[in-house]
Amino acid sequence: MSQRVAVVGAGMTKFVRRAQETGKELSAIAAREALASCELTLDDVDAVCLTSAPDAFDGVHRKGDYLSDGAGAWGKPYMRTYVGGGSGVFTAIQGWYTVASGLADVVLCVAEEKMSSCQPHPQAAFITIFDNIIERPLGPNLLWIFALEMQRYMQAYGLEKRDIAQVAVKNKQNAAGHPAALLGQADITVEDVLASETLAWPVQRLDVSPISDGAVAIVMASEEAARRMTDRPVWMQGVGWNLDTTYWTNRDLVYPEYVENAARMAYAMAGVDEPRKQIHVAEPYDPFDYKELHHLEGLLLFDRGKAPEAAADGVTARDGDLPCCPSGGLLGVGNPIAAAGLMKIAELFWQLRGEAGARQVPGTPERGVAQAWGDLMQVGTVVVMGNDGGPLTTATASPPSELRATALSESEFRSATGAVEQRLDTLYDWDAGEAMGAFLDGLREERILATTCVSCGRTLVPPRKFCERCFRPTDGWTEVPQTGTVETFSIVHVTWDMRPLDQPQIPAVIRLDGTSEGGFLHMLGEVAPDDVQAGMQVEAVWKPLGERAGSILDIRHFRPVDPELRRELVAVAAAEVAEPSKA
C-alpha cells in the first residue's frame, strides 16, 4: 500500500508577458519561495520533479537538463515529465508517485515556462505540434484547432458567444484579487469580450489567455514527514491522467472523454463517487474561456452542455455553490503553460488552508479538484486534494508573497545586454512510413486511400498501419470518395504570428464519405465565409497532375458540392508556410 502524500508548501513568481529573469532564475525564485513557505531548505529535499512545455519556447534542446540547477536539482534525483499543456498538473502527479512509491520523502516540484524567448511570436513553437506529414504543410496554428473545437461545442449545444464570454469575465475579475496576476480586471464586462478583436472565429482576443513567463513550485512530503512540518497538510487524495488518440480529427470535439477518464481515475482513488457534492472548489483548465465549460463537463461537475447555464446562474462564481477558478485561472493570472497548471495546484493548497486572502472561497471547503489539458486537444490531467476537515485557519498573510519577476517591455528587452538571438535551424527529413507513404502516393494519383480494420469495422483516414483501438495491424486498403461533410470550421483572420490576413482562411475538419468517423484537417475555398455551415457537403479540388507532388497540398482545397454556394476563390488552400522555427 502506498504512503499518503501531502502538499506542504507552495510558491510562485509573478506572471508577466516578458520576464527579465531567465528560465533558470524564474525556477529558482519559485522553488525558494515554496521551500521557505514550509521552512525547508534544499538539504531537506530528496528529489526534484520538473516540467516545462515545448523546448522550442526556450530554443534549448533538453530543456530539463538546462533548467536543473535553477530548479534546485544539482546532485539530486531529477526528472522532467511532460504532457503538453497538461504538464503543470502532471508534475504534481509525478511528485505524488515519487513519494508514494517510497523512493523519496520530500519532493520539490517545479513548473517553468518562458514563452517570450520565442520570436517573433511564441506561436512559432506551436507550428511544430502538428502532424509533420499531413498538417504542417497547411500552415496551421494553435488558434485554428481551438476555434474548431469551440465552434463544435457551441454548435452542438446552440450556444452564443455571450454564453462563453462570461467565463472570461469571471476569471479576469477573480484575478483582480491575485497578486501574481497579469490580466486581472475588476471592471471587465461581457461586452468588452464580445468587442475584442476576432482572431479565428469564434475565438476573440479576450477569449484567450495571455502569453506569459513564470514559474510555480510546490513541496510534497510523505505523511510522516508532512506531520512533522505542518499541522495543515493538504492531501493528494486522487490522481488521474489520460491521453486520447493522436488522430484528433477522427473524434467528436464536443466532449473531452479523456478528461472524464482522468477524472474518474482520480475520483476513484479519492473515494469521490458524487463529485457534484464532494468537490467544493475547482480549478479547471481555462486557456480559452470555452475550455473551462468543456472541462467542467468532462470533470462530471455538470451535465454535458449545461456548464454555460450554471455559469450564467452564478454557480461557478467565487461565492457560488461550486467556485471555479477562484484564482482567476489562466485567463486572468496568465498562462505560462506548465507553470499555469501547477498554479492551480498551488491555489487549491492555499484555498484548502484558508490562505487565499481576497480570493478565498466562502465556507469551509474540504476538497478541491485541479485539472489541466493539452496536446492536440487530447490529454487530461486531474488531481483531487483535500484537507483534514474542520474550520480553516485564519491566515495572517496571503501567499504568494515574494512576487518577483521583472516585466520588460519589448524595447527594454531589445536594448538590454544579453538579448541573444539564435535561430533554431535544425533540419529533418521524415520518413512518412508505410501507411502514410501509400496515402501520399494516392494523392499524387488523385485518389484518397484509407486503411481498414476488420476487427472494429472502421475505415481510417488518415490511414495507419495499425488500428489504435484494437491494437492490431490494419487489414487492407480502400479508396474513399472525394466528397465529405464539414464537421467544424473556423474563419481565421490572423497569421500564426498574429498579423492580420488580407483574406480570411477557412480551415475545417472534413469527414470524408465512406469513412467511419472524423476526417482530416484541410482548407475550404470557393465559398464565402458567411455561407459556411457545419454539415455542409464539400468536394476535393485537386492541383493539376503536373503540380502534384505526393503531398496533402495536392488537394488544393475543398469546395461546396452545391454550385449555388460556390464563389470566386476567397481562401487559398495552402497558407504560405512561413515556418520560422523547426522544433
Place this chain on the structure above:
Amino acid sequence: MAVRVGVAGVGWSGFAPTTPGVSYKELMFEAARAAYADAGVDPRTEVDSFVCCSEDIEEGTSIMDEYVPDQLGAVQRPVHTVASDGLFGLATGVMLIRSGVASTVAAEAHSKASDTVSTGRVDRFAMDPVLNRPLGLNATTLAGLEMRRWLHVTGRDESECADVAARNREHARSNRRASYADIRDPSPLFDPLTREQAAEPVDGCVVLVLTEESKAPAGAVFVDGVGWSQDAPSVESREWDRAAAAQRAAAAAYRSAGVEPGDVDLAEVDDTYAYKQLQHLDSLGLNDLDPDRVNRSGGALGEGHLREGNGLARALACIERLRAGEGRVGVAQSWRGVPSTSAAVAVFRR
C-alpha cells in the same frame, strides 16, 4: 515492504543505421507488439500506464507525447512523457507500480535518428545559449575535453579506451542487433577521442513491460533497484574528471536493491564514447568485473546508439543475458550524452 517489480516482456525493432520507408510510429508499433506478446498482455485492457521517453527537438515535433498513444495501444489510457533517456522511463514505471497507481506499465523509448539531417545542430542546441553556443563548437567537443581531463586525473591510458572500443565491437559480432561490429577508424575526431571510440546513431525502438510481482511470470527478471541523479548542467561548474551523477545513481540503485558492486554478475553500461565505459564502470564500482561480462552485447559502440533509447537498449541486453542464465544480478546504466550530466542505473535480479 515495497512492491517488487518484474519484467514481464521485452520487445524491440530496428537497430539499423537507417530504416527507410518505416515511420517512427511503425517502429514503435512493431516493438510494442513484440513486448506485449512476450508478456502475454493485451495493452488495451491489461497495461495500466504507459511511459514514453523522448525529446522534442530530437524528434522535430513539439510536445511529442501527442504522437505516441496509438501505436502503443494506449489510446484513452494514462500516458506521459519522460523527457530523458529510457532508463529514467523504466525508473518511472517502477515508481508507478510501487505507488499502487498501476500494476502493469509499458516503458518505451526510440530513435529515428535517420530522420534528423542536422544532428550536430540538435546537440548544439542543448548547450547554453548565452555562454557556449556562440562559440560555434560541436557539442561532442565536450567529450574530447572531458576525456582529456579524465585521462589526466586518473592516469588511464588512451590505449585502454581503444581496447574498450575493440572489445565491444568484437562482442557485437554475436549480437543480431549490432550494426557496427566492423568499424576500425582510429582517426581523431575530437582529440583524444577517435572516430572508432564514438558510437554511431541507429534507428530503433525498445519497449519493456513491467509488472508487480504477483503478475510476473515464473522465472522473471526483477527490477530490484533504480537510481538516477543530476550533476551541474553548466559546462563552467561541472565535474570534468568523474561521472558524479552515475556514482550517485548507482549508490541509490544498489541501496534499494540491497546489493553491493561485488554481487553484480554482468553489466551493460553507457559507452557512447569508449572512455565513458571506463569512467562509468568506475562510478558503478565495477572496475573488477570481468571485461567479458561488460557490454557483452557490444554496447552502443557495437549495436549503435539509440539516442534517448540507449538506456533501454542497455536494459534489454541485460535482461536477455539474465534470462539466458548468464548471471543472477545485472546492472544497466545510462548517460544522456553531451552536454548532459544526468545518469540512471537499474539493478536487475533473476
